[in-house]
Amino acid sequence: MDFLRTDLLDLALSWGPRLIGAIIVLLVGLQVIGWFSKWLRKSFEKRNVDPSLRPFLGSLITTLLKILLVISVMGMLGIQMTSFIAILGAAGLAVGLALSGTLQNFAGGVIILIFKPYKVGDYITGAGHSGTVREIQIFVTILKTPDNVTIIIPNSELSTSSLTNYSAEEIRRVDWSFGIAYGDDFDKAKDVLLKLIKADERIHAAPEPFIVLGELADSSVNLTVRVWVNASDYWAVKFDMNEKVYKTFAEEGINIPFPQMDVHVHNQK
Numbered sequence: 001m002d003f004l005r006t007d008l009l010d011l012a013l014s015w016g017p018r019l020i021g022a023i024i025v026l027l028v029g030l031q032v033i034g035w036f037s038k039w040l041r042k043s044f045e046k047r048n049v050d051p052s053l054r055p056f057l058g059s060l061i062t063t064l065l066k067i068l069l070v071i072s073v074m075g076m077l078g079i080q081m082t083s084f085i086a087i088l089g090a091a092g093l094a095v096g097l098a099l100s101g102t103l104q105n106f107a108g109g110v111i112i113l114i115f116k117p118y119k120v121g122d123y124i125t126g127a128g129h130s131g132t133v134r135e136i137q138i139f140v141t142i143l144k145t146p147d148n149v150t151i152i153i154p155n156s157e158l159s160t161s162s163l164t165n166y167s168a169e170e171i172r173r174v175d176w177s178f179g180i181a182y183g184d185d186f187d188k189a190k191d192v193l194l195k196l197i198k199a200d201e202r203i204h205a206a207p208e209p210f211i212v213l214g215e216l217a218d219s220s221v222n223l224t225v226r227v228w229v230n231a232s233d234y235w236a237v238k239f240d241m242n243e244k245v246y247k248t249f250a251e252e253g254i255n256i257p258f259p260q261m262d263v264h265v266h267n268q269k
């Protein structure tokens with residue numbers, strides 16, 4: 001028992017200070033890394049760093065600092081770093097094979113930030129989802145839908161598949177198809193549409209509005225209308241014009257027909 005007590009005492013005297021020092025360094029290091037991360041975010045904002053890069057760079061730098069801190073703490077405990085690095089390399093290979101999808105997401109995130117097919121604030125459709133980009137992180141992109149639903153998409157899917165960016169251009173074309181009844185005055189309907197378009201200051205004068213007889217359909221004569229607006233005004237103009245046309249056509253005596261079918265019954269003896 002005396003021998004065991006002596007060994008335990010020697011072990012405590014030998015490893016105790018190291019262990020306590022390593023724990024203190026670990027706790028202090030994590031606290032410093034947390035402060036540094038907050039300072040880094042504020043620094044990004046002051047320097048007007050691209051909002052798409054901020055969460056990505058912040059996460060990457062914080063992760064690297066934590067890895068360096070763990071390696072330093074293990075060195076304080078007397079662990080041979082050469083052997084540890086060799087073991088870490090072998091483990092890294094195994095983990096890399098197991099997490100190949102995660103590594104693909106990381107590579108996808110790098111590709112997105114380099115080539116910038118979209119950025120924070122853009123409205124996109126990709127991987128079967130649509131929404132406004134809120135964050136581009138190391139492994140995923142976070143979208144927010146118009147009905148306030150959060151969608152998290154792996155970066156690999158967005159970097160390797162087709163993607164539609166509705167915010168990439170400053171102006172967009174709005175298309176409508178308005179139907180009038182057969183027998184109604186086409187020229188009058190066209191003039192009414194032109195007046196409504198010119199009265200809306202959000203609609204650009206150039207390129208000029210496009211109004212033609214698009215189709216002689218089964219139940220209506222369809223007018224195809226195309227105008228150009230700022231991308232931010234797209235939906236507001238589209239919905240407002242629908243309402244204005246519906247009300248103005250009724251005031252002007254222009255009928256908007258509904259689908260109908262004439263059935264003729266012939267009695268045969």
